[in-house]
Amino acid sequence: MSATGDLRVRDLAVRFAGQENLLFNIAALDLPSGNSLGISGISGAGKTTLFHCLAGIARPTAGQIGWGGTDIAALPVDALCRWRHRHLGLVFQDFHLVDGLSMLDNVLLPARFDRWKPPAALRQRARDLLAAVGLSAWERLASLLSRGERQRVALARALLLQPSIVMADEPTASLDQDHRAQIGDLLLELVRAQGATLIVVTHEQELLARMDRCMRLEQGALQALPAS
């Protein structure tokens, strides 16, 4: 039986409505649990669409996306939602925090999706994660945070429920040079400490270089990049 973080993709294809050509067609992609994969490619190559498909956010036109033996491409909407909640942590380029909530409440947000009040242990984990990403003053509103701080909160939020998969879409693209390195370090360090599978879509060569595997999406196909 495979672990939840094992990825097995077969014949994955996406074609946008009204278009003749496939955006991409991936015959096979395998990633063992706990490994990291960096995906790069030029703008418009379909990186974000591939990211959405792997995260169960968008439906592929054809193919299977197996995470730990579950083909998420075939899951009904609500089951897919439960799957994301249980197994997946997401980090976005633009952080997507809720401005009217404090740092702590933003981190605890996924815990509100299936319970009224997060238990004390989860609240403590949220505080620990914020401390791990170097943040204190947990009651500060998200709207008052700098971009670097916002991405740290987003990272803590993604890890709150100890997901077996963490996916990040351009996690450092909207940060300045200093913060890029810090966030990259934290992402790798915390995800590895948790033993989760990590998939990062990024243009950032330095970040790609630190992944177990790197691939480039080009002309509709995923090609392995040589290890640096």
Add this chain to the structure above:
Amino acid sequence: MKRGFNPFPIVGADLRCNRLLVWVTVLLVAISVAAGIAVISQERALRQGSARAADDFDLLVGAPGSNTQLVLTSVYLRAQAIPLLDGELLAKASTAPGVKYAAPIAFGDNWQGHSIVGTIADFANRGGTLLPTEGRIFQRRGEAVVGASVALAIGATFSPAHGLHRAHDDEDAHGDPAHAAAQYTVVGRLPPRQNVWDTAILVPIEDVWRVHGLSDGHDTYAGQHIGPPWDAAHLSGVPAVAIKPDSVANAYRLRAQFRTPRSVAVFPAEVLNDLYLTLGNVRDLMSVLAITTQVLVVAAVLMALLVGFLARRRQFAVLRAIGASRLYVFCVVWIEVVLLITAGAALGVMLGWLGSNLLSHWMQSQIGFAMPVRLGATEGVLVVGLILTGAVVATLPAWLVFRRPIAEGLVSG
């Protein structure tokens, strides 16, 4: 195990971050609800207030003419020139079987704008049921009993001015020797009745007749006798006679008896009922207008909210991407709309009640009787109907958010 979910942190955060939209929405709903509440409660207050003011008048007899005019003039002291009833009919009414008292109601003078009404002691104390809060009821000519709002102390004296309204210079009886010579002494003050009679001054009718050079209903001028029995041969005409029957059956019998070519007899309540039917039509029209306004406001508010939700579609897509169910985001949107409409409705009830009370207060000074404002079932139906309608209509934006693909929301601007 299902443990539910908690959309309120997101709802609270959204409301905090969109204060302008929240306030505009709540105020729009509140104003439309307040207008509806004010219209309905004012109509009710007018009906109840006017009915209460007519409680002291079971049966009114007057000269042939407009029944409504007779009621408005006598009950509400809306002074108008009306034909006088033959004095002989007053004498007949006073001695008719089944009559507790038959009180002439005569006006035409004022003191500083307060109507001076000539009548009998039985009417002044409503057949003994209305005891003065100070002093006593008049017992002889030259004495006066004042309504609760008249600024005259017991023992004060004053002279009447001719006319129904205070003239600019009528600090005293102006230019009329008969009025100037007449003088009343205040001997009692009546309790508040919450109607125009609180501002009236009641005097023996004999004095009113004398001041106007008319015979005073008695065969000699020697005594100080006031009130019935009257001498029909010396009775002058009066604008109206208020009859207090001793039973319902006698009330109908007396009404029939005084419906003659020389007189009309009406139950003020009956005349008011006709007015209420007209008012009811107006109320229905106003209610339709109020409800139409509410529907339009709610539609406009929902459109504004829908635009707001569409602008936040990325936020909802993110919530779903990080694990929120479709039901969760549906609830966030639905609760936000329902909260705004409920808050607007609650504020509207308060504003409507407050506005209606202020309006009643002002109206009392204009029309002379209190208009008690009470919120009733109709207003409840209006408010609950609005909230329920809002709750149903709120499912539309919630549904749009519910069914929107996540990826589409994530890439939207």
